[in-house]
Amino acid sequence: MPARRTYRSTLFSRIWRGLAAVFWFLLGLLLVLSGLGAWSVYQLDREIQARFEGKRWALPARVFARPLELYVGRPLSIELLRMELDALNYREDGSGPGSFAIRGDTVTVTTRPFVFSDGPEPARAVHLRIQEGMVADLGGQDGQAVELMRVEPMVIGSIYPAHGEDRVLVTLAEVPPGLVAALLATEDRRFLTHRGVDPAGIARAAWANLRAGRTVQGGSTLTQQLVKNFYLTREQSLQRKVTEAVMAVLLEYRYSKQEILEAYLNEVFLGQSGARAIHGFGLAAEFYFQRPLRELELDQLALLVGLARGASYYDPRRFPERALARRNLVLDRMQREALARADDVAAAKEKPLRVTPRMPRGDSQFPAFLDLVRKQLRAEYREEDLRTEGLRIFTTLDPGLQLTLEREVVSGMDELVRARNIQQPLQVAAVLTDPLTGEVLAMLGDRDPRFLGFNRAVEAQRPIGSLVKPFVYLAALSDPSRYTLATLLDDGPLTIDMRSGPWSPQNFDRQFHGQVTAWEALVLSYNVATVRLSQQVGIAQVIRLLQTLGLERQPAALPSLALGALDLSPLEVATLYQALANGGYATRGRAIRDVLNADDQGLSHYSLELRGAVPDGAVQVLNHALHDTTTRGTARQVAQRLPGRILAGKTGTSNDRRDSWFAGFDDRHLLVVWVGLDDNQSTGLTGATGALPLWIRTMSSVPGGSLSLGYHPEVRMTQVDRRSGLRADTDSCPERLRLPFWRDSVPRTRAACDVDTDPVDAQDTGWSEQWFR
Amino acid sequence: MVSMNVRQNGAAAGAVLSRGWLVLLLPLFLVACASPAPRPPMPPQPVPVPDPQVVEPLPVPSPPELEVIKESVPPPPPPSAPAALSLAQQSDVALATGDLRLAALHLERALRIAPRDADLWHRLAGVRLAQREFQQAERMAERSLQLRPGDRRLALENWRVIAQAREARGDSEGARRAWDEVRRLESALG
Numbered sequence: 001m002p003a004r005r006t007y008r009s010t011l012f013s014r015i016w017r018g019l020a021a022v023f024w025f026l027l028g029l030l031l032v033l034s035g036l037g038a039w040s041v042y043q044l045d046r047e048i049q050a051r052f053e054g055k056r057w058a059l060p061a062r063v064f065a066r067p068l069e070l071y072v073g074r075p076l077s078i079e080l081l082r083m084e085l086d087a088l089n090y091r092e093d094g095s096g097p098g099s100f101a102i103r104g105d106t107v108t109v110t111t112r113p114f115v116f117s118d119g120p121e122p123a124r125a126v127h128l129r130i131q132e133g134m135v136a137d138l139g140g141q142d143g144q145a146v147e148l149m150r151v152e153p154m155v156i157g158s159i160y161p162a163h164g165e166d167r168v169l170v171t172l173a174e175v176p177p178g179l180v181a182a183l184l185a186t187e188d189r190r191f192l193t194h195r196g197v198d199p200a201g202i203a204r205a206a207w208a209n210l211r212a213g214r215t216v217q218g219g220s221t222l223t224q225q226l227v228k229n230f231y232l233t234r235e236q237s238l239q240r241k242v243t244e245a246v247m248a249v250l251l252e253y254r255y256s257k258q259e260i261l262e263a264y265l266n267e268v269f270l271g272q273s274g275a276r277a278i279h280g281f282g283l284a285a286e287f288y289f290q291r292p293l294r295e296l297e298l299d300q301l302a303l304l305v306g307l308a309r310g311a312s313y314y315d316p317r318r319f320p321e322r323a324l325a326r327r328n329l330v331l332d333r334m335q336r337e338a339l340a341r342a343d344d345v346a347a348a349k350e351k352p353l354r355v356t357p358r359m360p361r362g363d364s365q366f367p368a369f370l371d372l373v374r375k376q377l378r379a380e381y382r383e384e385d386l387r388t389e390g391l392r393i394f395t396t397l398d399p400g401l402q403l404t405l406e407r408e409v410v411s412g413m414d415e416l417v418r419a420r421n422i423q424q425p426l427q428v429a430a431v432l433t434d435p436l437t438g439e440v441l442a443m444l445g446d447r448d449p450r451f452l453g454f455n456r457a458v459e460a461q462r463p464i465g466s467l468v469k470p471f472v473y474l475a476a477l478s479d480p481s482r483y484t485l486a487t488l489l490d491d492g493p494l495t496i497d498m499r500s501g502p503w504s505p506q507n508f509d510r511q512f513h514g515q516v517t518a519w520e521a522l523v524l525s526y527n528v529a530t531v532r533l534s535q536q537v538g539i540a541q542v543i544r545l546l547q548t549l550g551l552e553r554q555p556a557a558l559p560s561l562a563l564g565a566l567d568l569s570p571l572e573v574a575t576l577y578q579a580l581a582n583g584g585y586a587t588r589g590r591a592i593r594d595v596l597n598a599d600d601q602g603l604s605h606y607s608l609e610l611r612g613a614v615p616d617g618a619v620q621v622l623n624h625a626l627h628d629t630t631t632r633g634t635a636r637q638v639a640q641r642l643p644g645r646i647l648a649g650k651t652g653t654s655n656d657r658r659d660s661w662f663a664g665f666d667d668r669h670l671l672v673v674w675v676g677l678d679d680n681q682s683t684g685l686t687g688a689t690g691a692l693p694l695w696i697r698t699m700s701s702v703p704g705g706s707l708s709l710g711y712h713p714e715v716r717m718t719q720v721d722r723r724s725g726l727r728a729d730t731d732s733c734p735e736r737l738r739l740p741f742w743r744d745s746v747p748r749t750r751a752a753c754d755v756d757t758d759p760v761d762a763q764d765t766g767w768s769e770q771w772f773r
Numbered sequence: 774m775v776s777m778n779v780r781q782n783g784a785a786a787g788a789v790l791s792r793g794w795l796v797l798l799l800p801l802f803l804v805a806c807a808s809p810a811p812r813p814p815m816p817p818q819p820v821p822v823p824d825p826q827v828v829e830p831l832p833v834p835s836p837p838e839l840e841v842i843k844e845s846v847p848p849p850p851p852p853s854a855p856a857a858l859s860l861a862q863q864s865d866v867a868l869a870t871g872d873l874r875l876a877a878l879h880l881e882r883a884l885r886i887a888p889r890d891a892d893l894w895h896r897l898a899g900v901r902l903a904q905r906e907f908q909q910a911e912r913m914a915e916r917s918l919q920l921r922p923g924d925r926r927l928a929l930e931n932w933r934v935i936a937q938a939r940e941a942r943g944d945s946e947g948a949r950r951a952w953d954e955v956r957r958l959e960s961a962l963g
Contacts, residue, residue, distance in 0.1 A: 071856030071886065118878040148856035148886075436888035583919055585912070605874070608881045608897075610912040616919055668888075708889075713922050 044243070045250050051230065052255060056263065057279075058161040059169065059390030059598060063364070063373055064153040065397040066439075066593070067116070070128060071148045074135045075668075075703040080400040081107060081130065087399045088154045089290040089356075097123050098295055105130050112292065114152035117394065117594040117602050121150050133703045154399055157364030159374070159386045164275040168282035169390075170293055172262045178298050179281060180261065181339035182305040186330050188222040189337060191261070196223045196252035197245050223248040225308075226264045270307045271315070273359050278311075288316060288355045298340065299348035302330040303355070316355045324353055367452040368445030369397050372571070372591045375458065380604060381595070390598035395591055396439035401669075401702065405432055405442040406449040408697040409673070413447055416675075416685075416693065426683060428675050428694065429456035431570045432702075435578040435670040437608055438587030440571075454678075457570045462659045462676060465564035465687065466525045466634075467573055467652035468542075470580065470622055472534045472562050473522050475545045477618040480745035483537075485519040485625055486725035486737075491529035496559050505531045505563060508653070508686075517725040519739060522625045523633035525651065527563055534562030548612035549586045550575040564652060573663055574672045580623060580648070581665040581707070584616040617742035620712045623648050624740045627709060630664065634688055638664070641696045646706040649695070651687030658682050660690025666705030671695055715740045721751035728754045857887040861896060868900070876900050891921035898934045902941075911938040929958040 068084050070076075082102065085092075090109070091099045097112045110125040126146055129137040138146045160166055172180075184191050190198050198221050205219035220228070227247045232240060251260060271278035271287055278287045284304050285293040296304075306326035307314050316323035328349050334340035340348075364370040373395055377386060385391065413428055432442040445455035454460070476483035491513040495504045505527045507513070513526060521529035534542055539557045546555075555566050568576075571589070579586040588609040595604040626648035630638035634651045649664020660675040660683060675690035677683055683690065699705075721728040722735040726749050733753035741747075860883035867875035880897040887893060898913035914931040921927055936951035 069856075069882075069886065071854060073854045073856070074886075118875060118882065147859045434885075434888075437885055439885075583916070585916060602874075605878070607877065608884060609909060610916060613912065613915070 058388035061159040061386045061391040063157040063393045065399045067150040067153040084400045112152045157370040161387045167280040170282035179301045185333040185337040185339045196248035270311045299351040303327040306330045368455045369443045371455045392596040394594040398441040402442035404701045412694040412697045429570045430673045431574040433670045435581035440591045461567040463654040465652035465654040468564040475537045475542045480742045484745045485739045486720045487518045488515045489529040523628045525634045549579045570672045570674045577663045584614040584619040586611040621740045653686040656682045660685040662691035662695045718746045724751045726751035857883040891917045907938040907942045
């Protein structure tokens with residue numbers, strides 16, 4: 001028996017020991033598992049905090065046009081104002097911020113608030129009267145005069161993060177209450193009370209799905225949806241669901257309902273445009289309605305909320321009926337949950353979708369200008385910062401003038417190609433600047449203004465032809481003891497020995513004109529006389545002048561430079577001409593005014609700078625001849641087409657008519673136009689037949705502008721004989737010119753033809769007088 | 774980098790519960806190592822850019838002599854836009870609080886409205902002097918002189934800016950000539 005007892009007791013103890021081992025094993029396992037579980041929860045918690053505390057999103061840089069400044073005396077036309085407000089998507093005859101109305105010459109505008117680098121600009125409602133090309137009256141609703149105000153600037157482009165996510169951040173305070181109401185009614189009724197997961201909601205959804213036999217309801221809370229978008233992949237699995245639920249509970253434990261809701265409003269995916277993903281309600285409002293979120297009405301808010309469930313399935317542009325049904329469902333839910341009044345819901349359901357038919361462009365509407373901005377930014381900012389830091393970049397682009405330039409150049413080019421039956425792909429580039437501040441106002445880099453590619457305005461370097469001549473003459477006129485506009489130059493045959501062989505410059509008309517005044521040689525663009533003058537002044541001196549005015553390269557000192565054997569981009573040409581329109585002061589060319597970070601703190605300011613200077617007396621004398629070029633010279637079409645305006649400019653044509661140029665200015669605008677072929681073949685166009693008509697068309701649509709030939713205390717007007725350049729006090733010479741002379745350079749010798757039969761008072765009578773008999 | 778981290782976090786978090794408990798530690802360590810918490814955003818660092826090629830400037834136009842001014846009758850200065858005046862006043866307010874940056878911003882905005890206003894150029898020249906941008910101060914004062922040659926009181930103030938700017942740049946000869954001009958104008962004005 002003992003054996004049996006021993007056996008039984010052994011068996012029992014073995015079983016007992018086995019059970020104990022199993023128990024201890026299970027207990028250990030449980031501890032290990034809970035430890036691991038706690039560890040993984042801890043890790044999830046860390047992950048949640050890391051993402052939520054730091055910078056939550058990579059925000060693209062936004063590039064803005066210059067704001068429209070309004071004040072009495074500002075040059076403006078109704079047409080330009082309308083263009084500008086349309087570009088900002090202001091509603092005509094609407095009400096509230098972002099609307100305007102035009103009654104005759106009076107415009108009522110209600111602007112939106114905006115923060116600039118020098119402080120905030122409040123929203124305002126004003127009346128302005130536009131008369132004779134300028135703002136004549138500006139007053140607020142209260143009848144008080146408004147001295148100065150700004151309309152918020154339009155966004156002209158963005159620099160996106162590499163993954164293409166785009167968003168405009170909103171804070172909970174900026175969000176219309178209707179949006180939150182619609183969101184909670186549709187997506188998460190118990191959001192304010194649950195703790196991240198909503199068991200009742202899940203049960204209800206499960207029951208509804210069971211009854212329907214398919215998925216008709218989701219039980220996810222807003223918090224879970226945020227976790228899914230924010231932290232997890234799109235993969236569908238049970239494990240992921242569990243992770244999602246754990247993270248949702250952790251998120252709710254760590255953060256307030258407000259913080260979670262705000263993150264959701266900014267994170268949710270609401271549309272797609274090419275590679276650009278539209279995230280958050282702030283951007284969605286612009287993307288679908290071209291309007292800030294705070295201006296949306298109930299029906300529009302409901303539409304956006306409806307998209308949260310499936311932005312491509314309910315895409316209102318592609319599937320308007322589906323989107324409408326979804327919107328109305330959202331409105332019904334709001335009514336059912338008592339989050340909207342029945343009559344408001346009924347009114348909202350009556351409304352059409354109201355989505356703008358065209359998708360706003362993700363890339364820039366003005367690619368050439370934006371290209372210039374990016375080039376300027378890349379010199380100072382890392383690409384990564386531009387794409388992710390939410391910088392705000394304030395540029396100098398004038399949208400009204402940009403659209404004007406595009407319209408006139410495009411139609412002018414069509415006309416040119418048609419009239420001359422040009423078969424090759426004729427191209428064009430143009431730069432419009434404010435020469436007094438150096439700001440680039442508008443730019444065109446291709447015949448198609450929307451084409452994003454080779455930007456001829458900045459990158460094409462072409463021989464500038466006679467555009468260089470004013471600088472040859474300016475170099476000469478800077479020494480008034482030796483050169484005036486009345487100085488006689490020899491326009492007879494000339495041969496210069498060069499290393500490559502003899503060079504004999506020719507005139508455009510293949511003739512030589514003998515002894516001519518400097519005035520005539522410039523106004524009629526004689527080549528041979530100009531080459532002789534440049535030889536006397538010294539090519540090195542001309543190059544030095546060009547560099548003083550902003551040329552940032554070192555051209556070879558060849559005699560042909562005087563005829564424009566110098567390859568420049570239209571932007572470089574504009575830089576050089578700016579000083580002529582600005583009293584001899586070169587200004588720093590700028591496309592950017594300010595860069596602010598996401599918190600509106602200034603990072604860079606591109607200040608107004610005066611660079612090198614040339615004597616303004618000489619510049620004034622030169623401008624007189626450049627004005628005569630537009631009345632009597634190679635560009636006399638200008639005076640015919642734009643009578644009554646005082647403008648100045650110069651044509652340029654390169655060898656074999658490959659490049660057609662015009663550069664000219666009024667008191668506030670400098671416009672350079674180039675026309676040619678990319679393969680550098682001849683176009684058959686001269687500066688006067690190609691670029692000039694485009695220049696005239698554009699300038700005729702630019703408000704304002706007569707050049708002030710100015711007043712210089714050391715410049716005096718005197719009549720001279722056109723042939724000899726000598727003084728002609730009487731009218732007995734066959735043709736007299738009235739020319740400006742700087743300092744003591746008035747000719748003392750009287751012309752042979754100037755006989756005192758009929759003495760005429762040779763006193764100065766002012767600039768406005770007829771210069772020619 | 775931020776976007777990269779997002780993707781890594783997302784993938785790793787999914788892995789936590791999908792790989793099973795036994796291989797749990799490894800991905801967790803990977804998570805811990807691979808995705809440090811995003812650091813607070815660094816402000817973009819402006820990279821210094823070299824100045825464009827410095828060229829020898831041509832002689833700057835010497836401001837007109839007084840005798841010439843007497844002979845000629847300059848046209849009256851263009852009426853300053855009230856808008857520009859109001860910005861000039863705002864710039865004074867900013868100056869009173871010592872905010873040179875804001876003062877300059879207001880004046881630049883005013884100059885976009887009235888770029889031929891000699892008084893605005895003079896004011897900006899003064900701000901640039903205070904900002905120790907001496908070359909700009911001198912050029913802007915000269916531009917102011919150029920724009921309203923007949924105004925001796927303004928000329929006096931501009932020559933003071935020019936003299937100080939030249940002194941600060943170490944151009945003692947130029948400064949001496951400018952101070953001469955200041956004294957001459959002072960005695961002429963009484």
